[in-house]
Amino acid sequence: xxxxxxxxxxxxxxxxxxxxxxxxxxxxxxxxxxxxxxxxxxxxxxxxxxxxxxxxxxxxxxxxxxxxxxxxxxxxxxxxxxxxxxxxxxxxxxxxxxxxxxxxxxxxxxxxxxxxxxxxxxxxxxxxxxxxxxxxxxxxxxxxxxxxxxxxxxxxxxxxxxxxxxxxxxxxxxxxxxxxxxxxxxxxxxxxxxxxxxxxxxxxxxxxxxxxxxxxxxxxxxxxxxxxxxxxxxxxxxxxxxxxxxxxxxxxxxxxxxxxxxxxxxxxxxxxxxxxxxxxxxxxxxxxxxxxxxxxxxxxxxxxxxxxxxxxx
Numbered sequence: 001x002x003x004x005x006x007x008x009x010x011x012x013x014x015x016x017x018x019x020x021x022x023x024x025x026x027x028x029x030x031x032x033x034x035x036x037x038x039x040x041x042x043x044x045x046x047x048x049x050x051x052x053x054x055x056x057x058x059x060x061x062x063x064x065x066x067x068x069x070x071x072x073x074x075x076x077x078x079x080x081x082x083x084x085x086x087x088x089x090x091x092x093x094x095x096x097x098x099x100x101x102x103x104x105x106x107x108x109x110x111x112x113x114x115x116x117x118x119x120x121x122x123x124x125x126x127x128x129x130x131x132x133x134x135x136x137x138x139x140x141x142x143x144x145x146x147x148x149x150x151x152x153x154x155x156x157x158x159x160x161x162x163x164x165x166x167x168x169x170x171x172x173x174x175x176x177x178x179x180x181x182x183x184x185x186x187x188x189x190x191x192x193x194x195x196x197x198x199x200x201x202x203x204x205x206x207x208x209x210x211x212x213x214x215x216x217x218x219x220x221x222x223x224x225x226x227x228x229x230x231x232x233x234x235x236x237x238x239x240x241x242x243x244x245x246x247x248x249x250x251x252x253x254x255x256x257x258x259x260x261x262x263x264x265x266x267x268x269x270x271x272x273x274x275x276x277x278x279x280x281x282x283x284x285x286x287x288x289x290x291x292x293x294x295x296x297x298x299x300x301x302x303x304x305x306x307x308x309x310x311x312x313x
Contacts, residue, residue, distance in 0.1 A: 013056060013072060014047035020063055021045075024204065030164050031062050034151035035116070053078040054085075054116045058151070061166040064200075064208055081111060085120060092128050100128055115150050122147035123168065126175065137179040148172035159196050167209040174214035183224045190218035194234075212241055216250050219257055228261040235261070248290055255283040256299070277307050 021031055032041040035058045044051055044059075053074055074082060084107050091100035104121060111117035126143035129136060148155055148169050155173060158165060165173075170193075177189040197211045215238045222231040235258035242251045259279035267273040280303050288296035 018045035170210035
């Protein structure tokens with residue numbers, strides 16, 4: 001890409017960031033706080049500053065723009081870093097922990113001196129620890145806290161003041177709460193996060209992507225507290241949001257959780273029983289379709305033993 005093409009690409013990128021911010025009614029200082037300075041943000045929007053793609057991702061994430069909603073041409077360096085980040089995520093998802101740790105070390109050696117790249121490293125190391133068994137909750141909390149502190153060390157105050165946080169930042173909050181052992185403390189923390197998400201919806205017209213994970217955790221907490229009716233209501237809300245996306249995400253877990261809560265409440269009539277079985281079957285078919293054979297087989301066995309094989313088609 002020559003200098004003229006580079007300037008043109010950066011100019012279009014800046015105009016896009018500016019257009020999104022204006023359309024959503026965000027103040028410049030709210031979007032860039034903890035990510036970059038206001039003058040830097042101003043120069044980005046004017047197309048006068050060449051920026052790292054990770055910085056653009058952070059700004060758009062703060063404005064709740066999902067990665068599927070935008071597409072940019074990356075230069076060679078940005079593409080290399082972008083590919084490495086995706087490789088790391090895939091290795092962690094595939095539980096290839098040694099390979100993921102090696103890739104994280106290589107990424108840190110090359111990019112670790114930059115704050116947003118540090119946030120990525122803390123976040124992915126937290127996700128790696130989360131997938132390991134047994135989990136070391138104190139390490140998970142420490143890593144997620146370090147990740148969110150890169151951009152919003154005062155995140156609790158920002159939530160209280162109803163200031164905007166990115167989906168990545170909100171996932172960090174949800175995951176830290178999830179590691180709290182005391183279920184009553186966890187419940188109160190998720191209630192606050194629930195209220196913040198409701199504010200996001202009222203202020204912005206939509207829920208953050210992180211809402212769906214956070215509210216699954218909230219529903220699990222309510223189930224532990226034996227608040228089954230409220231658990232079902234939160235599951236209903238999460239699934240309503242999941243129906244708006246084609247992504248699998250956590251919908252199977254939510255269907256199973258809602259079915260378990262229905263069982264705990266007891267069936268007052270045949271409709272209650274049918275709804276419970278339908279939730280289990282939906283989870284079973286979705287899990288099986290997405291190659292979760294072992295999990296699907298366990299679910300099939302449970303449905304068969306409890307409700308009869310005639311329901312397994």
